[in-house]
Amino acid sequence: MKKSLWEIYQSLKEKGLSPEQEEKILVEIRLSEAHMEEGQGTPKAPPVQPSIYAFNDMAMLQDLTVGMGNYYAHIRTIDELLAKDRQRAKDGFPRKLKVGRMIKPGRGGREKVIVVPTTAEEKLIHDPSFRQEEEEEEAGAGSGEGQEGDVIGEEPVRPTQQGGGAGPGQGEGEEHELESTAYDMGRILTEQFELPNLKDKGKKRSLTRYTYDLTDRHRGFGQVLDKKATLRKIVETNIHLGNIPDVYDIDPVGFLISPKDMIYRILSREKDLESQAMVFFVRDYSGSMVGKTTELVVAQHVLIYSWLLYQYTHQVETRFILHDTKAKEVPDFYTYYNSKVAGGTQVSSAYKLVNSIVKEENLAKDYNIYVFHGTDGDDWDTEGRESIPQLNIMLGYANRVGITVARHSSSSATEVERYVKRSGLLNASPELIRMDILDDDADESRLIEGIRHLISQEK
Amino acid sequence: MELIDQHTKDIMEGCKVRARAAGLRFEDESLEYVVTNRDLLELSPKLMIPTLYDYWVHDVEVLKGKGKYELYPSNPYETVINTRPAISYYNDNNPDWLNVMIFYHVLAHIDFFQNNIFFRHTWDYDFTGEALSDKRVIAKLRSEHGRWVDYVIEFSRSIDNLVGYYQELENLFPVATTRHTLRLDYYFDIFLQDIKKVKTNEYIKEIERYNQCRAEIGELCEDIFFAEVDRRYPEFKALLAKHKSTRTTRPNDLLQHILAHSQFVNKEENKWMKTIIEIVRKTSLFFQPQIRTKIMNEGWASYWHETLFLQDDRIRGHEVEFARVNAGVTAMPRVGLNPYALGMRLFYDIEEAADKGKLHWDFQRLNDAHARDTFDTHAGNGRDYVFYVRENLSDFNFIHQFVTQDFVNRHRLFVAGRRLNESKMVWEYYVKSRDAEAYRDMLRQSLYHPPTIVIDHDKGKQNNALYLVHTFEEKPLLKDFIPNTLLGIEYLWGGSVMLETHELAPTGPRSDRPRSGTSGVDTPEKPELRWQRVVYSMENRQIKRQLME
Structure with a gap:
């Protein structure tokens, strides 16, 4: 892999690179090499012993712990809180509310997606991380046997072999707590979003769950009397009773009407057949994506994913693709979410993979296809010579392509940004392709705005 | 929330009798409530005080994990609160024997609240009662001033960990640090030196006169000595009285300083803010002793629930x-x-x-x-x-x-x-x-240990600035929180705010700390710490950080 990166670098160099680009590429190669030497990436932060103030009578004596109760009770407040937060900005104070910490991808479709509005009451306090930096070795108190120096226990650095991931995935130690204290993410987003450009394609499954209608017939009782059906039934009964000797001369006076002849329409649940959708999540996990940019991209994709999960209750199919210089498909959101960064960047590889999947599986015929791509905007293919043609193919079948560029604070316009803009695709088919440029200090509400831009119908 | 049933209350009263016999001392009345999970949801953000004022942060998940207890030292899940009468909360399906154990635990807590001198300032009033009236006041203010009430709560709370708790206690337990009277101290230390600016030899003469007087007459000399002083300086008495009055109103902490000297909150139209600041300050003071006696309080309660439970004849068999x-x-x-x-x-x-x-x-x-x-x-x-x-x-x-x-x-x-x-x-x-x-x-x-922040009155004098100094004790402040906290102080102060503190100087490429196996585990390198003084200044909601020296 290391070698192939250098090969790509050489071939790119032959084609001509600006010093600036060359430098970026070299940095990525070195980063990815460093990652390999390190093995599995950085270990997760050592677990922290609970403070003495974490102990309390409720839990210790009565085994009473407090979950956060019914989320729906809080849903009303989140809008109020967000409004309050916007008002803060207007009043000239920095925003305080973070809508975030919301991810709990599990393996095998057991994803849990949640939103917790969090805030911190900022005060002047001693830096709690300071002591640990200084005396990294202290782990608190203990009691029992053992000489000084004896090892008394071990704890794996990595809970799973998957590795700590890059950015997101950190601080997930509190999943349990988060889960119990969470808001229903999707519910909040749903009011605002809808998949754009849904077209009639291969109506297989419902997207909007059910509709209720007075379609079913029911004998004996119901909401509305179906007169025509009832008359028919009465006639039928009376034929059997022999009350209609001559069908050309019917005398209804002698009819017997059984209560069972009354046919009613009754309210019933109907599956609403609608188009189905396939959503591709594509993420750059190259070396340059270290830190904040990955966090942002993944956070945004989590938001989109959670919204899809909620709104379309697993009826939208999702595919996950990671790319550096090569692209690969990963089986679930968990892997997608947690894979660590390494390697160089070739956006075209991912687009190529998406295109080939769509072609081979003949997805375009039956599915509405959406592609969400997150990147930091670096691309060794600086002119987009390979990416743009692939993107063009994609636009041929996709209902919407949403590109998120999480810019590093240092850089101005990034390669992807530049070549996508130059290609004129954004202007030529705004209903098909959208691009969202994030700065790397974007917060959750900015991410949500970004999603709105990516999937909105307006031009 | 409802009271425990008569049967359980009877058990509680039995526990009280036995606890008293063992030497615990507490007031007769106590209130025990059965709480559901739903009640706890409402109570825990309010630190188990059912009547605490409403504040939007209570509806929001607050920061979790590290630093949590520095920020929110008061424990949100305490079973018993330090009020008059003491209120305690119970699960509704505890078996009797368990209730006996918990009751003893609770009674020992109540005994601790009502006898440990660090709680002295909470003895003379019922906090739930005051909290209720405070809650009403805040609700009323909110109807008049809307969201600005919440800003003032927020900014006051952002410095409520700096309340002068120990000063407050000191006022309750005045210590005779010196046998000199205030009059004497004032005369020699301030009046002669700063006001009269007498020459050194005159000053020494005065001291000699006092010593001589004391040697001759003993204890009663002071009045005779000051009779002479009053004759010589007729204005002395008035100045002393003035000194006395200013001395007692010396603010104990930042919140009090703001209350007394902020031009902003003392404006006629902003006076309502002072009520809120006082409420926040009082609430914080109320919780201070709890966090400072966690090990003792829980240890004491555990000691007694074990001791008394094993002696209790009512629950044999459990x-x-x-x-x-x-x-x-x-x-x-x-x-x-x-x-x-x-x-x-x-x-x-x-x-x-x-x-x-x-x-x-x-x-x-x-x-x-x-x-x-x-x-x-x-x-x-x-x-x-x-x-x-x-x-x-x-x-x-x-x-x-x-x-x-x-x-x-x-x-x-x-x-x-x-x-x-x-x-x-x-x-x-x-x-x-x-x-x-x-x-x-x-x-x-x-242990819980908030930073010590003192006000430098001299440095702040020009252009109505507030100059704060973080006392150095080899602990840096959490940088992320400094700007917004100063912003809040600036708002309440109505002028620019400076904060002087120490931070670690960057010590080269720390991120390159050897992580791989090359250095081995036996040589954990301790980076050398170099401290530097920095001053943050907040002016017109803009933060600036400057190195000193």
Whole structure:
């Protein structure tokens, strides 16, 4: 892999690179090499012993712990809180509310997606991380046997072999707590979003769950009397009773009407057949994506994913693709979410993979296809010579392509940004392709705005 | 929320009788409520005070994890609160024997609240009652001033950890640090030197005159001495009176300073803000002793629930169930710190040591290990002594005084260390030290300790600025929180705010710390710490950071 990166670098160099680009590429190669030497990436932060103030009578004596109760009770407040937060900005104070910490991808479709509005009451306090930096070795108190120096226990650095991931995935130690204290993410987003450009394609499954209608017939009782059906039934009964000797001369006076002849329409649940959708999540996990940019991209994709999960209750199919210089498909959101960064960047590889999947599986015929791509905007293919043609193919079948560029604070316009803009695709088919440029200090509400831009119908 | 039923209340009253007989002292009345999970949801953000004022942050998940207890030191899940009468909360399906155990625990807490002198300032009023009227005041203000009320709450709360709790206590327990009267101090230290600016030889003459007077007449000399002073300086009496009045109103902390001297909140149209600031300050002061007596308080309660439960004749037959629950509460964890377990063992040890007379100097100076083991003067005043300890100490001096090497040895305590084993990729926990000093130090580090921020009155004088100095104690402030906190102070102060603090100077490429196996685990490099003074200034909601020197 290391070698192939250098090969790509050489071939790119032959084609001509600006010093600036060359430098970026070299940095990525070195980063990815460093990652390999390190093995599995950085270990997760050592677990922290609970403070003495974490102990309390409720839990210790009565085994009473407090979950956060019914989320729906809080849903009303989140809008109020967000409004309050916007008002803060207007009043000239920095925003305080973070809508975030919301991810709990599990393996095998057991994803849990949640939103917790969090805030911190900022005060002047001693830096709690300071002591640990200084005396990294202290782990608190203990009691029992053992000489000084004896090892008394071990704890794996990595809970799973998957590795700590890059950015997101950190601080997930509190999943349990988060889960119990969470808001229903999707519910909040749903009011605002809808998949754009849904077209009639291969109506297989419902997207909007059910509709209720007075379609079913029911004998004996119901909401509305179906007169025509009832008359028919009465006639039928009376034929059997022999009350209609001559069908050309019917005398209804002698009819017997059984209560069972009354046919009613009754309210019933109907599956609403609608188009189905396939959503591709594509993420750059190259070396340059270290830190904040990955966090942002993944956070945004989590938001989109959670919204899809909620709104379309697993009826939208999702595919996950990671790319550096090569692209690969990963089986679930968990892997997608947690894979660590390494390697160089070739956006075209991912687009190529998406295109080939769509072609081979003949997805375009039956599915509405959406592609969400997150990147930091670096691309060794600086002119987009390979990416743009692939993107063009994609636009041929996709209902919407949403590109998120999480810019590093240092850089101005990034390669992807530049070549996508130059290609004129954004202007030529705004209903098909959208691009969202994030700065790397974007917060959750900015991410949500970004999603709105990516999937909105307006031009 | 409803009161416990008569049957359970009867058990509680029985517990009170037995607890009193054992020596605990508490007020007659107490209120016990059954709480559901839903009640707890509402109570916990309000720190279990049902009448605390409403504030939007209570509806939001607050920061979790590290730093949480620095920011929110008051425990949100306390079973009993320090009010008059004391209120405690219970699960509705506790079996009777468990309630007996919990009641004893609760009664010991109440005893602690009502007798430990660090709670002195909470003894004379019922906090829930005041909180209720405060809540109404805030609700009324909110109807008049809308969201600005919440801003003022927010900004006041952002400095409520800096309340002058110890100063407040000091005022309650005036200590005679000097035998001189205020009049004498004022005359020699301020009046003669600063106001009259007398020459040195005259000053010395005056001192001589006083000493001579004192030698001749003794105790009564002062009045005679000052009769002469009054004749010589007729204005002295008036100046002294003025000095006295200004002295007593000297603010104890930042919130009080803002109340007294902020031009902004003292404007006619902003005076309502002062009410809120006072409410926030009072609330914070109320919770201060709790966080500073966590180990003692829980230790005391555990000591008593164990002692009294085992003596209680009403619940025979539940000893095994009790043992299970009690062990869960008071067992020493292999790694980790349990305040219940530690505090309880300390109280037992103190009682035993006092019984044997080991708290005496004769024992302290013994070096012979055998003699120390067998030392016993049959002093027999252990019970009295633990009551004395519960009355007079806080966590800090409790640990400082009683976590001795004997205690550490006896309970086989140690400071645990942790290191990364690179070959196995595991964190290894190991016994780092069994030294009492190290253990005490580790305990002290884990105690709540807000930064000390003092006001530099001279530096702030020009252009109505507020100059704060963070007293250096080798702990940096959390940088992320500085800007917004200063912003809040600036708002309340109505002028620019400066904060002087120490930060670690960057020590080269720290991120390149050897992580891989090359350096091995045996040489953890301790980076050299270099401190630098920096001053943050907040002006017109813009933060600036500057290096000093």
